[in-house]
Amino acid sequence: MTISVAMTVNGKSVSGKVEARTLLVQFLREHLGMTGTHVGCDTSQCGACVVHVDGQSVKSCTMLAVQAEGAKVTTIEGLAPSADKLHPMQEAFRDNHALQCGFCTPGMVMSAIDMVKRHNYVLDEATVRRELEGNLCRCTGYHNIVKAILAAAPAMKSAGV
Amino acid sequence: MTSATGIGARVLRTEDKRFLTGTGRYVDDLPLARATYAYFLRSPHAHAKIKSIDISAAEKSPGVVNIFTGKDLVDAKVGGLICGWVVKDKHGEPHKAPPHPVMAVDTVRYVGDTVAMIVANSHDEARDAAEAIKVDYEVLPANIDLAKAFDKGAPQVHPEAPGNLIYDWEIGVKADVEAAFAKAAHVTKMDIVNNRLIPNAMEPRAAAAEYDKGTGNYTLWSTSQNPHVLRLILSAFVLGIPEHKLRVIAPDVGGGFGSKIFCYADETMVCWAASRVGRPIKWTAERSESFQTDCHGRDHVTHAELALDKEGKFLALKVETIANMGAYLSTFSTAVPTYLYATLLAGQYTTPLIYANVKAAVTNTAPVDAYRGAGRPEATFVVETIVSKAAAELKMDPAELRRKNFIPSTAFPYQTPVALQYDSGNYPPIIDEAMKIADYPGFEARRAEAKARGKLRGIGFSSYIEACGLAPSQVIGQLGGGVGQWESAQIKFNPTGNVQVITGSHSHGQGHETTFAQLVHDRLGVPMDQIEVVHGDTSTTTFGMGTYGSRSLAVGGSAIMKATDKIIAKGKKIAAHLMEADVADVVFEDGTFKVAGTDKAVPLAQAVFAAYVPHNYPLAEIEPGMDENAFYDPANFVYPSGTQICEVEIDPETGIVEVIAHTAVDDFGNIINPMIVEGQVHGGIVQGVGQALFEGAVYDKETGQLLSGSFMDYTMPRADNFPSFKLGYKVTPCPHNPLGVKGCGEAGAIAAPAAVMNAVHNALAPIGVKHVEMPATPLNVWQSIQGAQHAAAE
DSSP states (O other): OEEEEEEEETTEEEEEEEETTOBHHHIIIIISOOTTSOOOOSSSOSOTTEEEETTEEEETTSSBGGGGTTOEEEOGGGOOSBTTBOOHHHHHHHHTTOOSSOSSHHHHHHHHHHHHHHTTTOOOHHHHHHHGGGOOOSSSTTHHHHHHHHHHHHHHHHHTO | OOSTTSTTOOOOOTTHHHHHTTOOOBGGGOOOTTOEEEEEEEOSSSSEEEEEEEOHHHHTSTTEEEEEEHHHHHHTTOOOOOOOBOOBOTTSOBOOOOOOOSSOSSEEOSTTOEEEEEEESSHHHHHHHHTTOEEEEEEOOOOOOGGGTTSTTOOOSOTTSGGGEEEEEEESOHHHHHHHHHTOSEEEEEEEEEOOBOOOOSSOOEEEEEEETTTTEEEEEEOOSOHHHHHHHIIIIISOOOGGGEEEEOOBOOOOTTTTSSOOHHHHHHHHHHHHHSSOEEEEOOHHHHHHHSOBBOOEEEEEEEEEOTTSOEEEEEEEEEEEEESSOOTTGGGTTTTTTGGGTTTTBOOOEEEEEEEEEEOSSOOBOOOTTTTHHHHHHHHHHHHHHHHHHTTOOHHHHHHHHBOOGGGOSEEOTTSOEEOOOOHHHHHHHHHHHTTGGGHHHHHHHHHHTTOEEEEEEEEEEOOBSOOOHHHHHHTTBSSOOOEEEEEEEOTTSOEEEEESSOOSSSOHHHHHHHHHHHHHOOOGGGEEEEOSBTTTSSOOOOSOTTOIIIIIIHHHHHHHHHHHHHHHHHHHHHHTOOGGGEEEETTEEEETTSOOEEEHHHHHHHHHSTTSSOTTTSOSOOEEEEEEOOSSOBOOEEEEEEEEEEOTTTOOEEEEEEEEEEEOBSOSOHHHHHHHHHHHHHHHHHHHHTOOOOBOTTTOOBSSOSTTTSOOOOGGGOOOOEEEEOOOOOSSSTTOBOOOSSHHHHHHHHHHHHHHHHHHGGGTOOOOOSSOOHHHHHHHHHHHHHHHHO
């Protein structure tokens, strides 16, 4: 049995027919072909699938597609303001070499943006490290991810994002 | 450095934009029209006879297209998976080689062994159907505990490996070592376990395959670190598809750490079944499958003894190791605890006599193979732990004991007693720099301050050596390796002056697209944005041995340099013709051919254009086109070295170990992109600290169930487990490759476990704790403290 679902993804209205068990991440990847959001585990631990649902970071492997009915979803594909300009968090990840294989990166960036906003653009190293509890990276040793997030916080504030 | 983007420059990565905008293309991202989806039914038992498999109900399950079992592979005469390295035992006999069927036929040998492949219209339907397959197992006793693997009466894993012994191998002369021990003033002994690890690259392994009925060509997309090697194995040994009819593509790959080197059952099945199903097949491991079936790493049980004279000079080292191979011999498994382990037991020291005996065991656990460092972390852990233990026993400063035994900088090239000849190095300045960065002189004050707060501080050293840049082919051949270990490069200019740099190595996080472009930019003067690095596709790259063993820059980068030499040599001839000059007078500087002492000049781009539009061109002497191939086979391994210092603080009430500071000073030879090198070191340190403090694969010793089978059970290092790291560099260029480079990919993981555990032991020594095994979890540490307190009370 399929269920109709409709939501806004990166500013565009989308809809589809899904099974009740279809996860939000499956809807994004398999139905919409938006493969920027990744799946790295099956227990909601790794955080590679983090997206924003109505402005809050959510592990999209932990939410059913039908639960996002009517929601505004933002994924990694929807962050950059234009083809040649990156979001300040994306820019900071690049400037600080905060990514290697790139697989955890979408979830890291989405979590980091939410983290900066929740802390009102003011963060210290210990807070960033604690807040990254739900995102695993096997390449970078987190060192440069922490640096990038600390650099992005004031940059996001001045850019007003 | 010739420019802000040349050799030595901190160039931001070319590949980052696609990864940061969600436009990377990993195997699971591929859109394949009419795709089917595979799911593998895996053994729930560590050891069992398969009495029957009933697929009749599953075949009727919605969406099912095909179901295959091991019997189908036998009928189709599919070969078994191979081990590509023949290790000869101490009697000169090749290792025992039990067959490794792609899917189990009559026996399953570990939890996760492949039993059936279900292909359906969707992943969920394939998975649902798997539940309807009825397998009648007769459960057998399982051989799980490595320390007891060779015991009389231990369950036998394979009839072809009596007593579960794969080989009994040795290096060095035992009698000479024993004689040195007889004269020793002091002998330090230890028993250690090098804990088993699960690689956990963040991208799970995945495969997709398509068969073109018209041409008979197969295309296999795989999360591989070495697509050509995978093709070679599948073609020559397993599936029999001729190499030219099988294209293997490893697109963006999300980390490997060794686990994606090997030829696995799943990708083999996906490829084989593509022609039978007649539609493309996709498969991506669920994380729990990764835990069960990715090749695990490490897993040694070792007894070691170090003999010292009364001055503290090392006289001899002897090591007895049992290494776990798991249930089957994976692709390079046999080489890891022998040639990549025992040959590193000299470390940075002049130890004149070394004997090592390694016994490899089969057990009813997942196969074990190379994992970041592969043998070298295990060797470093033995050497650096026993050296620090000896220093503690002799009440010597651990840095002083190391310095006393370092190979002097004047002794290179240095022949060790365990086969390797170190090409270069200068160890004392490295440890000096590390001690300065770590403020070693201030440590006792910090220990006292911590003690006043009820905490135990400790500091630990680890001075590692690594043989990487795999590898000189003739040496590999003599040691039983089945392949050459050169690397290829192709530099292909287009008429408009931009260039493709085609490499046989493979990037899965290492940033080759940037580092290799820097080489070509530096050497040929082509702007960075006019250079594209191409890798990972057997149809678009010449041939390649892939990426592992910190080889890509030392071997692959050297091949690129050779290819640039050929481009320059050809360009000189073209430019000489255009400038009407003698080729001997033409020089190449800053991207331009010039005649010394004149103002005649031809930019490289002009020579390239002339080569493709050869209207004014010496066609009788040289061919048109600007496209050069090079193969580079290294003269020796490269030998990065360094010292890490870890400082920990332990809460004796909880057993929690906090890493307060971690310093690494490395000699990687010349550095092309320091930003990328630092990133490699950071990641390596965290994997090494992960082994020391958090990670450990645990099997139930009776049933062989994997108890650490998810991220909820297996502790992955997280951001809040670490401080920021402090790094430093010293440079002794490699004397035998054109770039003077060594390798940086594995160093962090090689050195860190011993640095951490030496710090833990240093912290706990004042309260009488003698030994803590890795991982030094709060429970382990707390129990060790309790044990020491009980012992003191008695």
